Amino acid sequence: MKITAFSIKRPITILMAIITVIMFGFVSFFKLNVDMLPSFNLPMIMVSTSYPGAGPQEVESILSSPFESALLTTSNVKNVNSISSEGSSMIMLEFEDKTDMDFASMEVREKIDMVKGMLPDEVSNPMIMKMNPNMMPIMQIGISMKGKDLSSLSSWANDTLVPSLERVEGVAKVDLNGSRYQEIKVIINPDKLSSFGINPSQLAQLIASENINVPGGTIKEGDFNILVRTSNSFKSIRDIRKIRIPTPTGDVIKLKDVAKIKLGSDKSSGVVKINGEDSLLLSIQKESGSNTTKVSKGVNKALDDLMSTNKNLKVNSVFDQAEFINLSLNAVKTNAIIGAVLSILVLLVFLKDLKTTIIMAISIPISIIATFVSMYFSDMTLNMISLGGLALGIGMLVDNSIVVIENIYRLKKLGLSSYDAAIQGTKEVASAITASTLTSVSVFLPILFVDGIAATIFKEMALTVTYSLVCSLIVAFTLVPLLASRLITDDAFNKENKVIEKIKDKYFFVLKWSLENRKYIALVLVLSLLFGGLSLTQVGFEFFPTADQGIIYVDVTSPKGTNIDVVEKTLTNVSKKIGAIPEVETTASLVSDSESNSSIMLVLKNKKERKKSDSEVSDEIRNKLGNISGCKINVHSASSMMSMSPSSSPITISVSGYEFDTLEKISNDIIKKVKGVDGAVDIKLADEKNAQEIRVNINKEKAAKYGVTSQMVSQAIKQQLQSSKVSSFSVEGKNYDVNIYANEAKSSTLSDLLNINIFTQTNEKIELKKIATLERNEGYHSINRTNQVRTMTINANVKDKSLGKVVSDIEKSIKDYKLPNGYSISFGGEVKQMNESFSNLLLALVLAVALVYMVMAAQFESLLNPFIIMFTVPLAFVGAVLSLFILNIPISMPAMIGFVILTGIIVNNGIVLVDLINRLRLEGKPTNAAILIAGPTRLQPILMTSLTTILGLLPMTLGIGEGAEIQLPLAITVSGGLIFSTILTLVVIPVVYSFLDDTKNKLYSRFGKN
Template sequence: MNLAKLSVLRPVAMAMFIIFLIILGSVSLRHLPVDLFPELTFPVVAVTASYDGAGPEEVEELITQPIEELMASIPNVESVSSTSRTGGALILVAFDWGTDMDFAALTMRERIDQVREMLPSEVDAPQVMRFDPSMLPIVQLAITEPGGDTAEARQLIENEIKPRLDAIDGVASIQVEGGSEQEIRIDIQPDVLAQYGITLQDLQQLIASENINFPAGEVHDQNQSFPIRVSSEFTSVYDLEQLPIPTNAGVVLLGDLFAISEATAPLSQESYLNGEPAVGLSILKASGTNTVQITRALNDELDDLKQQLPEGIEIQTIFDQSRFIEQSINAVFWNILLGGGLAALVLYLFLRNIRSTLIIALSIPISIMTTFLFMYFSGETLNVLTLGGLALGVGMMVDNAIVILENIYRKRQEGESLREAAIHGTGEIGGAIVASTLTTVVVFLPIVFVDGLAAQLFKPLALTVAFALLASLITALIIVPLLSSTFLRTTDETSVFQVGFEKTKAVYKRLLEFSLQRPKRIIAVTTALLAGSLSCIPLLGTEFLPAQDQSFISIDVRLPPGSALSATYQVTEEINEKLAAFTEVELAYVTVGGTDNFSLGAGSQTNRASYSLLLSDTDRRTTSDLEIADSIRSSLASVPNADIRVSASDSGFTDDPISITVKGQDLQTLEQLSEAIVATVSTIEGVREPTTNYADGNPEVTVAINRQAASSYGITSAQIASTISDATRGLVATRIARHGEELNVRLQVDDAYTASLEQLEQLLLSTPGGERIPLSSVAAVERGEGPSTIRRSDRMREVTVTASILNRDLGSVINEIEEALIEEVRPLLPNGYRISFGGQNEQMNDAFTKLSGAIALAIVLVYMVMAGRFESFFYPFIIMFSVPVTAIGVIFGLLLTNQPIGVGSLVGILILTGIVVNNAIVLVDYINTLKKNGYSSYDAIIQAGPIRLRPILMTALTTILGLIPLTLGFGEGTEIQQPMAIVIVCGLAVSTFITLLLIPVIYFLTDQRKEKRRQHAETLH
């Protein structure tokens, strides 16, 4: 080819080109962002709205339903789901994949602005935010103080630690959780307020108006201008105590009316590290930034901070995403080196020439550097999947170089000069090499048109493999001829391996002759093997993505709705005792109250605790995180009055393995149906923790206002609600700045006035006439029960049952659940209610459908590329017979390794579709060349087969051995690539040996038939 000729005749220019490529590739590698997975974009936007004090039914009616109706009318909306609970609502709007999410979020904000006036005035402005995996923390820290004083620890974080970490480039935000805050509390006695004729609101306005600091214009004096600042700020408790308050008894100092003290603010959330009080920090990175680089900068800054912090302050890392990233990338990197070494060993065994081996070995780093260059300019990141694609491509990188070098080597042995052998050897086989590379690259084209989570995960992998193959093509056509024309030497040494290979070639020639004489027998045997393997498909099972051991376990603890924070904390103490028995757990961090950092939440959840358990590294334990999680699950099953869920191997972007949703209108009916589903699912083998998200009724106090009685006193319902709210929750009057921090000044009614229903009934209300009446005069105070959480999807109420799986594949479990539900739950289903499956099963089915279509389209594209290369539809048709026989190896390999069919397996099959035809292309191309030189079909096949046996075996073995480390699953983070590697290795191994006999047989039969037709046509003429 012209490129080879240019390379051989201009060696200095080509050498400079190689150096330039290596330098550019090295610079690109340094600037590639490093992350665990590719940047993912989910078509989900969340709307959160807070309505303090409102119950779930009020939130549903006043907030959720109006927003849902607006959201459902937005274009490209796939579904709208919501959660309404005490104090707030969360509405999730899912769009079709491929929607412009920036425009969708903008449209949502515009719609919410339209409905804003319809919402209660007490509702804060609803917030719209995109759901993005980058919102998950990359690092979680826990800070402990020797005396357990979390207020001091939180103050230290806010003033010293957080500002320094915030300043690190790439840090988007830092969330502080747990820890107490100081405030100044004024203990209000309603009797005193009544005695002096003042109200709580009057007191709040007066305190706020006296704590001022604002500019008041300027004054001119002696040709100078001076700004005026009016300052009357409070700086201490003493200033508050000396504040004069006008009353009906004259002016009285605030300190003489009420007790004023510095106290701890009411807690809604507490954090503990290994049982000790702690304050948590969750650090989020900016989108598109380098996780590893940011984490290293954070660790460097923390090392400096630890030396400067007061003695006894400890900072522990609970979760560090970069730790798993680095372990995973190192594992894949060593797999690449090991695979490359095995490929080089194959080359040396076949060629027995150290110079030839070095020529091919040099093509690997050059191809890798060129791949990094392509990745940089295409905007890819260096992650587990792109490096996995590089590992998949290492064995294939040398295929083109092997075929060209082997042909050059053969030409040299036939007596041509080095330059002639390099030019003629490359030119003779160059067209077939380009075609075989394009057939492998073109299979990735359909995945560009596939949407969904699987496509987002595997598009970068597909691009990386395609880049690696294109880089290897450039290397094979330019660099291999250049190096061969300079360094290649032939040898006449006869090694044991070469003698063995010559015998193998002779055996293959006899097998080929036998096959051509009995073609029907070969086709029958192949058909029988294919039919037998296809019949084993039901034995494989199915899954979405394999679990990844990240040495991290989370525990979600939920007490009955309405449980106080103290009750939740008592349960965590019992859990801590049980966790102490697990030596694999290095750190146990728990947040009591609120939600964890890995989920969106809305409203108050004091009945909930979230654990983050850091396990020892995988090389220091014999059990997986899933097995440890199952043992913890069994140990915690005896904890009373708590719903406990333990999960591991959570990637952060996949749903629950089992998710069954029941939709209807009546909550009680939904509860009964969900309990029946839980009971049914519990009987299925391998299912763990079947749980319904239906929450029991939330204890509540209902104040039923008698409007006629209230109006007779001149009191409105809003005034009554405001008085009760101020009495129970307190009222922040102002803030005091002191020593670089701000403290709330809270007016808090003494607990004695709201400690029970009877005392709440005696809460005094002020009438416009100055009269003081008890609450019981205008309202009935009763204890009741309301729903704690109401969930809706597509404007229908729903309850979802979720569960995890251990040691079984997802597809088999779902099939058994469906059969059980038909027998036991379907008869109980009333009209208007329906059951649907979601979670990973829905994700899996969606991915399987789209990837199956991509594989079908890939086969068509491969055929079209070959048709263009051979300028015929006949020979590509013969070559395509090598594709279906790969099923024999694929199914056998998955059965042997006990791997279910998953997204990784399907992507492996997609890649395999483009690889398996390469050997057939090289063989058929040479058969055609011999036929042009006057050989008959039979003689051309017998001659071409043994000659092409060496490059075919070399390319197949280098690809197979290059993937062996990934197939065995060495190191962390290789779980996703392992199924792909198994499919490619087993499929290619079996198809190579079958193809060596099947393709010549089919070629011979079809050529014979073609010749007979030609002769028949000539006879007719």
């Protein structure tokens, strides 16, 4: 080969080229972004609209329904889901994969604009947002400060802390939870106010009119234009107290005469406690494409700088994704290094020659370093999948070098010079090792037909393995023959390995017996396939392995309408109970501003410092909590990192139809059945009828008699029950809202509601009870719809079973349930994603098998030889399934990718064996004689290449280190399949070859063909 001859003639040139690649490789390595998993785009858009004061059914009919009708006509839209709750509508659009989301966003905006003009004035402008994985926080930090209450701390955090962190490179947004916003409370005395003939609406307008700062134009004075501004803005709370209010009788009173004015704060952004201490919680989001670990370092440095100037500032790192990423990636790097060392030791044990081992092993570091250059220019990141691809390929990187060096030495023994042997030896095997590499990488071509998350994972793995194998092929054509021509001695392969020789002798007799007793080998083959198929029915399935990140979430749902103080007290008690668990390091509780929903985030100690896994701690929490005061508890670990499901539960069952009562009955029936399924836990209906409401029924005749309209009634009730912002002002850079309250306690009784005064157009007042009655109802606090059909959702978690097994059992339990006409049941969440991804990967697997066959057919120029070699594929699959079954590991997306990769790897042993058998037969050897010579001859290289790959994967197979759960299914699949298939290949392939050759000869003789 010209490239080989050039390499041997120009060693300095090759050396400089290698140094250049290494230099660029290191630069690329340090410039690559670091993340847990590959970045991926969510083909989803959210439309959020608020309608203050409107109930769920009103929101459904006025907002969600017309929006859905318009949005369903959007190009490439798959599903339109909506949630109509009190005062807000949220619509989620799911698009086909590979949709141009920028164009889709524009089209959604056009559809919304078509409907917007028909909406009530109170409806906010719809907010359209493309969903992005980067919306999830990469860090959560609790802060408190000695000597400052939460109001002062909130002010400091908003003015100083948040801007400082948002200036850190890579930070997109900083959210602040638990803050107390200072406000000016104007708490009116309804009796005093009405005694002066003034209603709340008039008072609100008057306060707003007394706080103005409006430009009035310009005047000309000489050569200058001077701005004229009308300014009468509030400077202090005293200015508000002194506001003069004219009464209908002509008197003038001050605001303080009819209202109490004071500085206060509100829990409008929730209540946060870190380890039981009142705190603020910072959630840090990173910019798309930024380096998670660098962002984390930048944020921590900014916090250190602030702590150095604020000695009383206390910072508690609740969650830092970078810590888990660093631990996980370091574990993968360590495993890769150990795997490389083990692979090199295999070479040394077999060859017993240090120089030859070094020449072969040099392929590993150079190929890996060169791969980093390709990764950088492919805009990839260093993550669990890409590094896993490198770790997977480590043992395979020496395969080409082994073949090249072995052939070079063979020619040296025939008398060729080192120079000629290196060139000729490389040339002879060039097509073989190229074809072998092609079979290994051709399995990745089906990625073109794979969509969604499966494509993202598959692509990262495919590119890293392909880059590294292509680099190893180039090294085998250049550096290896160069070094071999100068370093390999004549006795490099003469050192007898007694163990290998004994194995060869034993193998010879086994092979001879097998050829003489082909029916028994056929029986073993059939039994293996049957046993593998049986094992497949017993292996569980899951979407993506959940790594033990040491984080557990406890969601506490209180009955709708529960007072925020009651929710806070409940959450404090729950935190104390679970905070006492030895494995728990930090508890962070958050009572959201929706009051009924709250959650606790538990951060566990490092894996090495605790005896229990996150799932075991979750079970302990469930046992400790049970049922708490009517609250619903949902305990779950950090959800699968590739899950796009909006639910935190892996199983969601949607019941679709039109009537609420029927939907609820069906849902409750399904829940009873699901509770009987082993492995299903935390089963609950997400849309229960638990929202208490009071319906005001207006007597229209009585209302008309007093000149009162429904809008007047609605406005009066709203003023009584809700605060309303009437103005705002700024003092020394701090902004204050001025809010009117009709009730200082912010709560009213039914009696208070009935006694509300409604002011007529003539400013007369009439009590509500004279024109209306009150009716207590229990309604739904949210209404869910999918493609314009109402749905109720049942959520469930999985315990001690695989996701696929639990779902299969649930399907069996409900298959005989008779649904009314117009109603249906469907599974969503991770189950839906798993089915879609597995369908894609199954197609990829079928195409991979076909491609491998076609590559081998082209190599051998034969249809029969590739067919013989393809028997290794089902054997490998049997070994992989048996390994997963024995180790109780479910088949997941990484395992499916492992099956695809295994297809390309496993045929190489068969290629080596069949190729030599064919050559010996061309030299005149009978079939069985050729087999008995080829088998023992190729035993050593087959064992070497298989063992280097298997031992290269050993650290991953043992599941060592943080995040190992992600790599484990892939490593088990590949190594298990390789071990089983290698053992049987050495016997089955020769037997199949012999049988098919005899069959071919019989057919030829029957039809008179030579």
